Amino acid sequence: MHIAFLTPEYPHERISHSAGIGTSIRNLVVALAQKKVKVSVFVYGQQENEIFVEDGITIHLIKNRTYRFMGWYWHRKYLQKYLNRYILSEQIDAVEAPDWTGITAFMRLKAPLVIRFHGSDTYFCHIEKRHQKLKNYWFEKLATQKAKAFIAPTAYAGKISQELFDIKNKTIQTIHYGLALERFENLNPEIFENGLILYIGTIIRKKGVFELPEIFNKVRVKFPEAKLVLIGGDSSDVQTGISSTWQILEKEFDIDDLKNVTYLGKIPYQDVQKYIKQAQVCVFPSFAETLGMVTxxxxxxxxxxxNTNIGWAQELMVDGESGFLVHPQDHLLYANRIMELLADANLCLTIGRNSRKRVEAIFDIEKIVQQNILFCQSITDQL
Structure with a gap:
């Protein structure tokens, strides 16, 4: 079997941008390659055209092109032509693409198309109750009509996407993102910095960052030495149009609390684990995800x-056993859960152990990769 992945991001030193989508794709394709499945990754929107092989995976960097007229159409037709050339020459059995921007909207591919619901603009606008441009919905709707089947990282994301795009008589399979667990080992979970609270994610409203100032303020009433560290790229703010959300967020913190807040910006992926291990508690008060890799x-x-308690999050952990689920706007309860953990190192260790067991049972890439292989085989067998 030969599976291709079309994506705007992928974790690699030659690729400028990668976030949760790219990480989830890399975890999967590396595991597929180890199972002797042939894999090609087509990364569009790049600064150069290049093809190279790494870890048994063929990676295509596709240079971004500009067009004087209807670039949104001709860009997709260029990618279609590029993909079809390799679908035929390399005998690609299936192509997977993300739902974001409806990149496959006008494509006629010579292999079955599977769309994975990483999170479309339509999905996020619905979750956040934001107005969506009609053009964006049109692209994403057309893309779903071209797909033979769909994969959702959580049942919640699949159900909402199915309703939004009115998908009927097509398979939507829930397959979680997976982790190569040997790369996520904490040999000394009892060693951490007391009072260190860690947030990882883009500094953007939909991630619930504007809830943190009040939550942190409540925590510091009882734990004045508590520290909050934020890691993640800055972004423009949809409500104000200001180019830096962090500049707005920084002003929301109490002046005294701000002395205990550190924003590190975006740091190398390999360095993030160090901060996770150092933290006593991790917080993710998001309003909009499909799963949440960093969780x-x-x-x-x-x-x-x-964690947040909205939809998708309820599939990640059991409240009170392998983590805590709290609505981001319930600042008092959210702060109380953090304080329960800060006050009890043994509780931190117990929930931490249960969290690891939960991930081993549900998110182990060895199990996830088999689910993906069986799903792709079922799609190609229907031809």
Whole structure:
């Protein structure tokens, strides 16, 4: 079997941008290659055209092109032509693409198309109750019509996407993102910095970052030495149009609390684990995700997580056992859960151990890769 992945991001030194989508794709394709499945990754929107092989995976960097007229159409037709050339010459059995921007909207591919619901603009606008441009919905809707089947990282994301795009008589399979657990080992979970609270994610409203100032303020009433560290790229703010969300967020913190807040910006992926291991508690008060890679990464490293309780999050952990689920706007309860953990190192260790067991049972890439292989085989067998 030969599976291709079309994506705008992928974790690699020659690729400028990668976030949760890229990480989840890399975890999967590396595991597929280890199972002797042939894999090609087509990364569009790049600064150069290049093809190279790494870890048994063929990676295509596709240079971004500009067009004077209807670039949104001709860009997709160029990618279609590029993909079809290799579908035929390399005998690719299936192509997987993300739902974001409806990149496959006008493509006629010579292999079955599977769309994975990483999180479309339509999905996020619905979750956040934001207005969506009609053009964006149109692209994503057309893309779903071209797909033969769909994969959702959580049942929640699949159900919402199915309703939004009115998908009927097509398979939507829930397959979680997976982790290579040997890369997420914490040999000394009992060693951490007391009072260190860690947030990892883009500094953007939908991640719930504007809930943190009040939550942290409540925590510091009882734990004045508590520290909050934020890691992640800055972004423009959809409500104000200001180019830096962090500049707005920084002003929301109490002046005294801000002395205990550190924003590190975006740091190398390999350095993130160090901060997770150092933290006593990880917090993810998000309003909009399809799963949340960094949540399960923190759980795998035996960290107690205070997570959002919205939809998808209820599939990640059992409240009170392998983490805490709290609505981001319930600041008092959210702060109380954090304080329970800060006050009890043994509780941190217990929940951390349970978190690791939960990840081993549900998010182990060895199990996830088999689910993906069987699903792709079922799609190609229907031809």
């Amino acid at each position: 399960i990464e923190s759980m795998a490293l035996q960290k107690p997580v205070v």
